[in-house]
Amino acid sequence: MKKGIYRFLFFAILFICVIGFLLKPDYYSVNLSERLLPPSFEHPFGTDYLGRELISRVCLGGLISFSISFIAVLISLTVGFFVAFFASVKGGIVDKLLVSLIDVFQSFPGMLLAIVFAAFFKGGIVGVVVALSVSGWVGFARLSRGLIISKLKEDYFIYSIASGERVLKAVIKHILPNIKSPLLVQLLLSFAGAIIVEASLSFLGIGIKPPLPSWGNIIADGKEFILVAPYISIIPGIFLTVSVLCIKNFLKID
Secondary structure, three states, rough: OOOOHHHHHHHHHHHHHHHHHOOOHHHHHHHHHHHHOOOOOOOOOOOOOOOEEEOOOOOOOHHHHHHHHHHHHHHHHHHHHHHHHHHHOOHHHHHHHHHHHHHHOOOOOHHHHHHHHHHOOHHHHHHHHHHHHHHHHHHHHHHHHHHHHHHHHOHHHHHHHHHHOOOHHHHHHHHHHHHHHHHHHHHHHHHHHHHHHHHHHHOOOOOOOOOOHHHHHHHHHHHHHOOOOHHHHHHHHHHHHHHHHHHOOOOOOO
């Protein structure tokens, strides 16, 4: 694919989600007389089994999924980086404890951890954010630890510490700019993964709770009508697939 097509598609999806919700913001109104209507000019994405506008639900579901996933990834990045920073600077038993903790967390599948914590918090926006953050900080901690340790021995960092600069300030000022590229790649991959996990949790009924829409719970609603109204599941499924594909290739250079 040509350079920049992934970014174009992602921003196009984001634009559609914003405009689609603004044009038809009533995502929860029930109209049984217009249930299961196929896509048309009046109903661009059709209607669901309760007669609700699918375009408003798909678009709002996308905005909710993007927002929740991005917030969770930022929390994971912040927690993972500062835990790795503390362990790397302290070294010794603290660093060994971090490595052991990372190994323990990584011995469990991320999806399983997310399911456990989402179920514990009984879903909802807060529960999903916590579930995604708990399952996501480990990857950032492992990556940050390796990057920070490799940079602590650099001459410019040793000189900054010797000149009286505080360690945290020196790390942020001198090391962080040099490791931002791999962290950005990890952030984008984690963002794409978080969208998938959020959709999965909502599909299982332990994520975003109705009447708030999510691509996951819309797909789950549509599976009961897959033979008579397949568009209910297919449309959010396409949005989900293309979004994740674009995010994972956001930095792709041909």
